[in-house]
Amino acid sequence: GLYMSPVEFLALLGAVVLVVARWLPPAGRPHVTIAAGAVLVLSGLVLGVLGIRWQMLPVLAGGAVASPFAFSPLLRRRTGRPARRTRWWLALPGSVTCAGLIATGPVAAWAFPVPEFPEPSGHFAVGTRVVQWTDPRRPETFTADPHDRRTVVVQLWYPARKSPAVTQRAQYLGRTEQEASIVSDALARQAGLPGFLVDSVPRARTQSVFNAPVVGGGGRFPVVLFSPGSGGVRTQNTAWAEELASHGYVVAALDHPYDSAAVVLADGRTVHAETASTGDRDKDTVLSAGWTAVRAADLGFVLTQLDRLGRGEIAGPLTGRLDTGRVAVTGHSMGGAAA
Structure with missing residues (x-):
């Protein structure tokens, strides 16, 4: 429109x-x-x-x-x-x-409109928050620093208490408009487009509220993990994640640093994608298998962290509220292979 x-x-x-x-x-x-x-x-x-x-x-x-x-x-x-x-x-x-x-x-x-997100059909309001976890047991294979450890950024969507109608909804593509613009520009470059053509996308607001209080009742929520496609970002399936969360699921979507188009870390650094096709089918098959293995390990690590969160070993709003005995792992394209 x-x-x-x-x-x-x-x-x-x-x-x-x-x-x-x-x-x-x-x-x-x-x-x-x-x-x-x-x-x-x-x-x-x-x-x-x-x-x-x-x-x-x-x-x-x-x-x-x-x-x-x-x-x-x-x-x-x-x-x-x-x-x-x-x-x-x-x-x-x-x-x-x-x-x-x-x-x-x-x-x-x-x-080139500002995207509008559909109202979720479930009876829960939706909250969202972003966490960053570092796996101390895995070295970062995309860098030469032997002390660098694999870090992933995860966005969670969850059933939340209903917020007042005037509450501002969460930014699309990032926690702030600046982060959203960085991610939008990176995605545009991947598509071969000038960034200004899609400058309306970072202005979009979703249907969830950042850091909204988790819905009361003490029940535990089943978990759905999501890995985006090659070069994709954690927010790309936001409407889908909000729909699931409105029906009582917790959705955890991953940014895979050096694979996702752009990942803004907690310290302000931006990690851009370094994965690219060589044009050689055999080489690309080997490379994609390695990248998929890294993604699968990211998913496994995040599931472990969510399990610790569910058991109360990690403090947070969702502590004790996750049912990691009921988990689905999903993904798009290479993310589907990792799933």
Whole structure:
């Protein structure tokens, strides 16, 4: 659908009215032009502070091109000089050009929208939190440092207490908008796209709440592990994870460092993917088998950590609430092989 914030809509409205003002009756033209120009400038300034999406650039450009022609007659009249207006058959192509440029904005917003997540169908509200665990027994095979140990970032979705309607929902693709932008840019590069084309994705909000209190009752929840595809990220199946959590499951999705497109660690470092096809079928078969084994070991380690959490050996909101006697392991593509 067409996603535009109220400020973006005001900028669009100001630009359109500025173009149309040229064709209004002389009596109302000055007031409409001034009001439209003020709306356009103010909304442009606000967008400059909040961050301008690329979809809005043609809107602002169209308004900027139309402004001199809209305000010139008013300024000449104010200085006492006779107002000059371009003949209609010359002004019409210019107005149509500006209108077409402005229309590019909402069309681009429709083509590259901010994702909207479906409401989960279960009777539980959904909470989410991110944990980072390091396996002291496994060296990191993607680095040369012999002291480096394998670290994974895990996002948990779980049944939660219902939050007030005004509570802000969790960011998609990351804990913060900055992390979401880093991950979005990395995914875009993997797809061979310029990052700005998908700059709406990090703005998306999911249906879960970060660090929401776990639902009461003391019951234990079955566990579902998830491993994304090659280059994929832990959040890629968020809607699916939220749906399961709303029905009473705890979903644990993994980022696999050096395989996932981008993994932002707790210390602020970003680990980018280093796995890539060589183009040689035999070599790639061997490489993918090794990468899959690393992923499988990650899944096994996370399951062990969740079991410790369920037995009370690790402190956290879900301590004592996990039933690791009922576990499903799932995945997409290479993640499916690891599962």
